[in-house]
Amino acid sequence: MNSGGDPFDAVDFDFSRLGEREKYKLLIGAVVPRPIAWVTTVDKAGRVNAAPFSFFNCLSAEPAILALGVEYRPSGFSKDTGRNIRDTQAFTVNIVSGALMDAMNVTAVPFDAGVDELAHAGLRTRPGVKVPSPAIAESPAAFECRHHVTLSIGNSREIILGEVVYAHLHRGIVNERLHVDHVGLDAIGRMGGHGYATTRDYFELPTMTVEQWEKETRPASAATAR
Numbered sequence: 001m002n003s004g005g006d007p008f009d010a011v012d013f014d015f016s017r018l019g020e021r022e023k024y025k026l027l028i029g030a031v032v033p034r035p036i037a038w039v040t041t042v043d044k045a046g047r048v049n050a051a052p053f054s055f056f057n058c059l060s061a062e063p064a065i066l067a068l069g070v071e072y073r074p075s076g077f078s079k080d081t082g083r084n085i086r087d088t089q090a091f092t093v094n095i096v097s098g099a100l101m102d103a104m105n106v107t108a109v110p111f112d113a114g115v116d117e118l119a120h121a122g123l124r125t126r127p128g129v130k131v132p133s134p135a136i137a138e139s140p141a142a143f144e145c146r147h148h149v150t151l152s153i154g155n156s157r158e159i160i161l162g163e164v165v166y167a168h169l170h171r172g173i174v175n176e177r178l179h180v181d182h183v184g185l186d187a188i189g190r191m192g193g194h195g196y197a198t199t200r201d202y203f204e205l206p207t208m209t210v211e212q213w214e215k216e217t218r219p220a221s222a223a224t225a226r
């Protein structure tokens with residue numbers, strides 16, 4: 001798309017003039033990679049439901065808050081996940097590893113309410129300890145959440161905040177200092193469209209003190225300009 005001129009030349013978009021689909025395409029294409037919450041819930045009868053959500057992130061550690069953006073179905077009705085959270089005040093966020101990609105995709109199929117997507121995907125569960133929803137046993141990390149608050153932000157979706165009250169991590173991926181091994185976790189992220197990204201292209205970049213910046217990074221011209 002770059003015509004060879006100024007590499008920082010910009011195409012501008014006034015969001016007040018864009019339709020829902022256009023905003024969606026720009027946001028999900030550029031705000032990447034998004035982590036994926038593979039959410040397990042139960043309905044009032046205790047039937048298990050699972051589905052992935054990439055309008056998702058960890059927003060706070062104390063209280064420990066995870067946020068989900070859950071759309072309504074085109075019919076205007078809640079997705080099973082949203083309805084179950086409203087009914088039971090709880091959900092579990094499971095992290096998707098590379099090995100679980102295909103199983104995760106099966107659980108995104110819009111099955112009828114009451115269908116056990118986890119059974120269709122050939123997955124096992126571990127019972128919830130503090131919530132009625134189970135964790136996905138194969139998932140390397142699962143966070144049990146109690147419903148904290150739901151933000152109504154329009155008539156097509158809602159933002160659900162949950163407080164993490166319990167976590168299950170595969171033994172091999174967390175050490176006694178509570179460092180999580182990103183290689184063992186092998187989380188995948190969502191890109192635009194049907195794209196995904198792995199977290200295998202990992203590097204470290206420690207934040208510097210002002211003194212370190214002055215010594216190691218500050219351009220010589222800036223150092224002499226004072």
Ligand SMILES: Cc1cc2nc3c(=O)[nH]c(=O)nc-3n(C[C@H](O)[C@H](O)[C@H](O)COP(=O)(O)O)c2cc1C
Nearest residue numbers: 051052053054055069070071079080081108109110
């Ligand atoms: C990777 C991925 C991410 C998704 N993210 C979202 C999302 O953030 N919000 C949403 O409403 N639907 C999202 N979906 C679609 C839901 O997973 C899908 O509508 C699912 O059928 C909902 O299931 P439920 O009715 O059992 O809750 C996503 C699908 C995939 C494959």
